[in-house]
Every structure is written in C-alpha cells, then in structure tokens.
Amino acid sequence: MLQVIAGLGWIFALFMSFRGRISRVPYTLASICLLFMYFYMQELDQIISRHQIPPADMVLTFLALVIVQIWFNAALLIKRLHDVGLGASYLLFYVIPVIAGIVNVLTFQIPFLLEAASLPGGILAIALIFTRGQRHANAYGPPPNAPKTVSIA
Template identity: 35%
Template sequence: MPDRDQLFWLFFRFSGRVSRAAYFLAGLLLAIVQVFLLYRFTLVPQDSTQGQFWAMAFWAAVLISIWSNVALSVKRLHDLDKPGIIAATLFIPVISIIAFVLLCLFPGTPGPNRYGAATNQPK
C-alpha cells in the first residue's frame, strides 16, 4: 500500500514520471469523488445547510482536482519525455478530453529519461 508521501507526490507534485495506468486510475478517482459530491448535493434541499455543505465540498474538490489533474498530466508528459508546459492544453475544453485519452493511450519512454529514472516515482 502506498504511503502518504507517495500519494501526496502523485496528486500534488510536478516532478517525476507517471505511467498510463496510474494516470488513468488517479484521474478516475478524482472524477468519482467529484461525481459523488455532486450526487450528494442533488439529494438535499437546495437552500438547506446540508445543501450548502455539499456545494462547498464539491467546489473544494473541483479546485483540488484541477491542481491534481495538471500535476498528473505534467508527470505523464514527463514519462513521454515531453515538457510539462503542454499540460496547459487541459484548460481548453474539447482539447482536454482528447489530451486525456491520448495520455492514457501512448506508452511512455522506456528506461530513464531527463525527467526521471523510472515511472511512478519522483525524480
């Protein structure tokens, strides 16, 4: 089981490389958390205290997910031996979906590259 430092690195740091599987699964986890919070929000009356709580929780998760998705994409680009700045394309709506699919499909650079010795670990 991964320790806290590895999870923190995976979701919040920009150094190192990440594999296709880790990128996909981490992105899926972030999406599931957002969908769950949005679902919980829809179950309560809109003007209630509970509704306000779930709305705030959802928007907090969205903000955290934006950072995490960029960090994951930068590390995935590093695995492809590409500069992380290309992750800025994730902020373009249609391009972001295409970029996610492409990053899930293309294999990384075998062996070490300028961004790290191996995948799924910090540089």
C-alpha cells in the same frame, strides 16, 4: 501510526507533486479514482442546485472539491506528460475547459461552450493512457519502472 502515515507518502507523490514521471497503469487507475470523485461532485452540485439558497457548508465543500480535483488532475497529467517526454505546457489543453467554465458562469451559460472546450483536454487525457512513455531517462527523470540502484560505499 507514524509508519502508516509514512507509508502513504506515495499518495502524496501521486496526487500532489508535479515532479517526476508516472507510467500508464498508475495514471489510469488514479484517473478512475478521480472520475469517481467527479461523479460525487456532480451529485453534490445537483443537491446544491435544488435549494433556493444552498447551505454555505455545501457550497464550501463543493468549491474545495473543485480545487482539489483540478490540482490532482494537473499533477497526474504533468507527470504523465513528463513520462512521454513532453513539458507541462501541454497542460493548457486541460486548462481551457476550466477557463470556459468560468466564462460560462459569468456569461450565464453559453450553450455547448463547456462541452466544446473540454474536447482537447479529454483527447489528451485518453491519449496519455495509450501512449508509451520513454524507456530511458529524460529531462524529467528516470523511467517510473526503473529498478532502484543502491550504492554501497
């Protein structure tokens, strides 16, 4: 059992860590997985909105999924930005829709605010699918596909 848990360390590194680099294929596949999570969250949101007073466990589950989704997306985006040689400051394009969503809730749904704010982050996420990473080591580490070297002392 411990070997199985230890073998899943790459999932922790992929979705939880903000360090290192990630190439295009793992980024794209992980993003597709998060897209399915987003669809589930949309369905849960529809179920919650049908209730006059939604059950507390549904609301807490939804809020937990939102936090996890934001964290996982941020970890993927930062590592992909690192692979192309950019810093995490470009993550602001992704944070803008989150801020717009909060403003939208607080101001009772300004039409098209969330959609307009989501455009820069969406363009960035799609551009990172097609942008080739730097082939050499950069400030964020070696290339993700670099062979591992073992020194024998």
